[in-house]
Amino acid sequence: MSPLQKRFLGIDLGTGSLKLGIFDGDGIERATASVAYALETPQPGWAEMAVERWWSALVEACAKLPESERAAVRAIGFSGQMHGVVLTDAAGRALRPAMLWPDTRAHALLDAWPDDPAHPQPNPVAPGMAGPLLRWVLQHEPQVAQAARWALQPKDWLRVALGGAFAADPSDACATALAAPDGAWDFALINRLGLPARWFAPLAASHAASGTLSDAAAQALGLLAGIVLATGAGDTPCAALGSGLADEGDALLTTGTGGQIVVTSRSEPSARRGLHRYRSATGGWYTMAAMQNVGVALEAARGWLSYDWALAYADAFAAPPSATLTFLPYLSGERSPWLDPTARGGWLGASLGDTRGTLMRSAFEGVAFALRAGLDAVRGTGIGEGEFASEGTRDHAQTGQPVPTLKLAGGGSVDARWRQLLADALDASLYAIDCPNAAARGAALLGGLACGHWRMRDLAALAPAATLVSSPGEDAALAQSPGHPPLGQPRAQPLAQRYARFIDLYGRVRTWFAPAAR
Incomplete structure (x- = not known):
């Protein structure tokens, strides 16, 4: 052979x-x-x-x-x-x-x-x-x-x-x-x-x-x-290995049951509250924001609303964003950046005019905002104002990384409308790697290294191609939504303001369910 x-x-x-x-x-x-x-x-x-x-x-x-x-x-x-x-x-x-x-x-x-x-x-x-x-x-x-x-x-x-x-x-x-x-x-x-x-x-x-x-x-x-x-x-x-991350500052977003934002480093990163610093599969390091509630929260919302996935996407991205509705996706606590295992979630600000599609869209948006909170921790750009912000990563602005682009991995990020919402919410360009099974590919590469087929120096040449699939716009997801808000309801604020409301609501309700969760 x-x-x-x-x-x-x-x-x-x-x-x-x-x-x-x-x-x-x-x-x-x-x-x-x-x-x-x-x-x-x-x-x-x-x-x-x-x-x-x-x-x-x-x-x-x-x-x-x-x-x-x-x-x-x-x-x-x-x-x-x-x-x-x-x-x-x-x-x-x-x-x-x-x-x-x-x-x-x-x-x-x-x-x-x-x-x-x-x-x-x-x-x-x-x-x-x-x-x-x-x-x-x-x-x-x-x-x-x-x-x-x-x-x-x-x-x-x-x-x-x-x-x-x-x-x-x-x-x-x-x-x-x-x-x-x-x-x-x-x-x-x-x-x-x-x-x-x-x-x-x-x-x-x-x-x-x-x-x-x-x-x-x-x-x-x-x-x-x-x-x-x-x-x-x-x-x-x-x-990260299967996706071809190799250079200093390369970044990867994986969306599965949970979500991870990984930024590679050749040397040991500094300790930063709410973030992980772990060893890579090839002896280097990476900084990681780990969000527990991505696919698991969307799957729960889909089930509660009795959707199949095709209709969930269709209804959600046909609905305009709500002016008042916010979904907190923290159904199983959260790690980055809150370090809050007692956090819980749900919809807040619902009105009689909201539809199934509006609720499902809010779920997608809430998950995107949770990922943004993790990315803000990596960037060191702050998560809010006052005492609540001091518990996150605002004080690490000097040690943050800009992360203007992210490679995409994981089965939860293939729909073009969802990718656009992620790009808008994360304020980052997204590149789909030509490898839908990045973790399995990385594991296979380790097998090839173990048996001597490859050497470490071969890995850079094995990196898969990556294609730009979405770039951040002026709230492109809002601009593309057809129609108008239901009669009597105000038009939604820009996405940045809705993200600020998401952060504020989490800060307000974070202790409500702590005794029950414990």
Whole structure:
């Protein structure tokens, strides 16, 4: 087989689905498959998944790939949802369902990571990270804690299930709240929290070989036994790698269940409240604003309004913006820039003249504004006035980055009308990358690096093409809306003023539901 006939499989273990991509020796996508699944919420605020569901999704998705493509796969790389945790025995068998990043049960245990604007944590800590969740297990499931040998990140569990080594990589470890910003385990903190040091797997580079595919897994997936398994990385750094981010200041917007704005850096970024600074899949760094409520909030609004997606888009972008209606999308708390796990959302300012379309449009706009709040934190341009603003990132104006352009990744940003609203709300030009499965592509590139097909110096030449798809205008989404407001209703303010109202409303209602959320 010639080098160009070799194939590399990328597995992207996401929150709502598992995606596969097979890529050739030039990094070109040859086949894809996916299987969706739903989070399990056995109690309010919990977010879990039986790992058997991940395995069955992998088997089902692999069966959809052409046999000829599977036969040519010579290495596998892994991309995984970040922060959650899988507790296993010594053989890698899960002892309980995986606990995932939207989980808020450990909110009351964040006192171990004190934080204030003057002395921010190295990274923001959320209740769905491995650190708080493992503290909860110690307190509430001591028998599971006693039996556990490993506390693995989701993609690390999957790699072990395929025959790989027990290992962690810096890009995932640094997002557990149990490691230094460079990804090295902070065993002093781990001991102080009473967590067993045995739980934490040794670190390996994302592109390192961490085992080979077992005979049993190969038979189940229709792949060759013995092919190399790369350690893998978190989904965000994999998406950045797959999207071709390489230069200082390159920026990526991913929209899926949640949303991330990633800006690359060659050196360690400074700590900035409300933002994350994590290791990349190739040894560099990135600054990230992480918004929890993007696809999950739009899916909830669509369901509440009894829309299918085609009609949701059509009605929403045919409706003019409301002069009074605002949607706060914080249905599961929020991370960037608010660091507020108790935040909750909904529509405010509704009137009798509002329609389903008006409500759905407001949902799209509210999500776009939530993303803008995260981008403002990256830019250091401020989020409002007075005391509320001091809790965000206004004081970091000197360390912000301008971010005039963003590459787009993720399945939630393909509609042209939605892209235009995002460009207007974010005040940034958006470039669609010629790779709809960026995280799976990044994982496959790690597999190719692990088996020696590529070297680090080859990655720049493998970057996918990017096409300008929308540029910010003078509230283009408003100008393109047909018709006029319903009789007796005022015309909406410009988008910038509606964003200011969104920020003001969040500041006013942020404490209303805090006791109930806790």
